Amino acid sequence: MAYIHYQGSDYLLEEGETVLDGLLRHGVTNVAFSCKAGACQSCLMQTAHDASPPLAAQRGLKETLKSKGYFLACQCRPKEDLTIQTPDEEGLSCLATLVEKKPLAPEITLLRMKPEAGFSWRAGQFVSLVHPEDPQIIRSYSIASLPETGLLELHIRHMPQGRMSAWAKAAALGDSLSLRGPAGDCFYLAADKTVPLILAGTSTGLAPLLGIMRDALASGHTGKIFLFHGALNADGLYLEDMLNQWQHKHPNITYKPCVLANGQDIVAEMKAAIASLNLAKAQAYFCGAPEIVGILKKAAFLAGVSSQNILSDGFLLAPPPR
Amino acid sequence: MTSLYERLGGAPAVDAAVDIFYRKVLSDDRINRFFDGVDMEQQIAKQKGFLTMVFGGPNNYTGKNMREGHKHLVAQGLNDSHVDAVIENLGQTLKELGVSDADIADVAAIANSVRDDVLDR
Numbered sequence: 001m002a003y004i005h006y007q008g009s010d011y012l013l014e015e016g017e018t019v020l021d022g023l024l025r026h027g028v029t030n031v032a033f034s035c036k037a038g039a040c041q042s043c044l045m046q047t048a049h050d051a052s053p054p055l056a057a058q059r060g061l062k063e064t065l066k067s068k069g070y071f072l073a074c075q076c077r078p079k080e081d082l083t084i085q086t087p088d089e090e091g092l093s094c095l096a097t098l099v100e101k102k103p104l105a106p107e108i109t110l111l112r113m114k115p116e117a118g119f120s121w122r123a124g125q126f127v128s129l130v131h132p133e134d135p136q137i138i139r140s141y142s143i144a145s146l147p148e149t150g151l152l153e154l155h156i157r158h159m160p161q162g163r164m165s166a167w168a169k170a171a172a173l174g175d176s177l178s179l180r181g182p183a184g185d186c187f188y189l190a191a192d193k194t195v196p197l198i199l200a201g202t203s204t205g206l207a208p209l210l211g212i213m214r215d216a217l218a219s220g221h222t223g224k225i226f227l228f229h230g231a232l233n234a235d236g237l238y239l240e241d242m243l244n245q246w247q248h249k250h251p252n253i254t255y256k257p258c259v260l261a262n263g264q265d266i267v268a269e270m271k272a273a274i275a276s277l278n279l280a281k282a283q284a285y286f287c288g289a290p291e292i293v294g295i296l297k298k299a300a301f302l303a304g305v306s307s308q309n310i311l312s313d314g315f316l317l318a319p320p321p322r
Numbered sequence: 323m324t325s326l327y328e329r330l331g332g333a334p335a336v337d338a339a340v341d342i343f344y345r346k347v348l349s350d351d352r353i354n355r356f357f358d359g360v361d362m363e364q365q366i367a368k369q370k371g372f373l374t375m376v377f378g379g380p381n382n383y384t385g386k387n388m389r390e391g392h393k394h395l396v397a398q399g400l401n402d403s404h405v406d407a408v409i410e411n412l413g414q415t416l417k418e419l420g421v422s423d424a425d426i427a428d429v430a431a432i433a434n435s436v437r438d439d440v441l442d443r
Contacts, residue, residue, distance in 0.1 A: 294359070294361070294362070297362050298348065298362060301341075301345065301348075301362060302345060302348060302349060307340070307341050307344070307362065307363075307366045310362070
């Protein structure tokens with residue numbers, strides 16, 4: 001049992017309880033969180049006096065953040081008392097300005113944001129936007145654009161009662177907010193440009209897949225590139241014209257949209273398309289709804305893709321507001 | 323005299339074996355239901371730990387965590403026949419990798435030594 005010292009109060013954690021769960025149980029309301037699974041990094045906090053948090057609570061953080069005692073509250077189960085603080089935003093976040101906004105589908109909006117100079121990323125990684133009016137609302141979005149463009153292209157899906165997506169809906173060009181990141185390891189890595197690339201995802205899982213595809217094309221990838229995009233209904237598919245044009249222009253691209261409600265099975269489509277390929281060196285990327293991502297990963301692995309060449313980003317949703 | 327783990331090739335051998343072994347396990351209808359819905363990355367990491375242990379290499383496996391880690395599966399009917407199937411898949415994996423029958427028997431013996439912990443008895 002450990003005590004958490006936070007903003008002048010002491011909170012006793014139960015055995016095995018995380019710092020985030022403990023603070024919430026004690027009624028502490030000024031803590032940010034979203035996925036509660038160690039992925040989104042919204043619940044980032046920092047130890048006081050550079051004390052070291054448990055190693056497991058720093059998994060996936062940049063070395064610079066680790067060395068300054070940043071940790072994920074949702075993964076932190078301290079054995080000993082720990083003094084913590086809200087994270088120092090210095091060097092953690094960056095201001096970004098909205099420069100373009102357009103609808104992609106009835107419930108999906110594209111944003112292009114210009115970050116401050118010096119912000120670098122890999123297409124397919126994600127950034128976490130901090131709500132301008134409520135800094136406890138922090139939500140992660142994957143990046144569809146290459147860093148060479150200087151602009152972060154994000155695809156925002158409108159969620160019922162979604163506070164960040166409501167901001168996106170109302171935002172005007174020139175509005176700005178701060179963002180954290182980038183984070184995530186779902187980006188183009190093929191050292192060998194001739195290997196097959198298998199990309200599959202649902203809904204706005206297309207954003208990181210587009211980023212990976214843009215990176216692959218810019219890097220001169222010559223191997224086959226398969227893109228499977230699933231959505232529950234036809235309204236959820238988007239950028240079909242652009243992707244059909246890409247398919248037309250690049251003979252190595254195969255693009256297959258799947259409307260799941262019409263019985264089009266994205267897993268079966270993928271399995272059929274890759275069945276006859278040599279997959280020993282193939283790279284596979286899966287993004288979007290976590291259940292489908294899990295099934296796609298398993299199917300690709302059983303088809304012969306090496307486990308270390310399968311990268312994924314399951315989009316975990318934040319709990320709705322109480 | 324080199325150890326079994328060294329003879330099999332150490333950590334690179336574990337990396338080579340894990341995909342082959344886990345693919346066999348997931349394709350084996352006698353046991354694959356026990357792996358439904360588990361996260362693949364976590365499971366691969368666990369399988370690497372298991373292979374390191376049965377190869378006689380440095381590992382953190384203890385009877386206690388073997389017992390705790392499989393209790394929910396015992397409740398779902400995990401029994402000797404399933405452990406046999408895992409050991410069989412293990413043997414076939416090593417055969418594909420060109421490991422001698424004598425070494426495969428040694429690996430199977432180590433795997434058998436944790437049987438009672440896995441089955442919680």
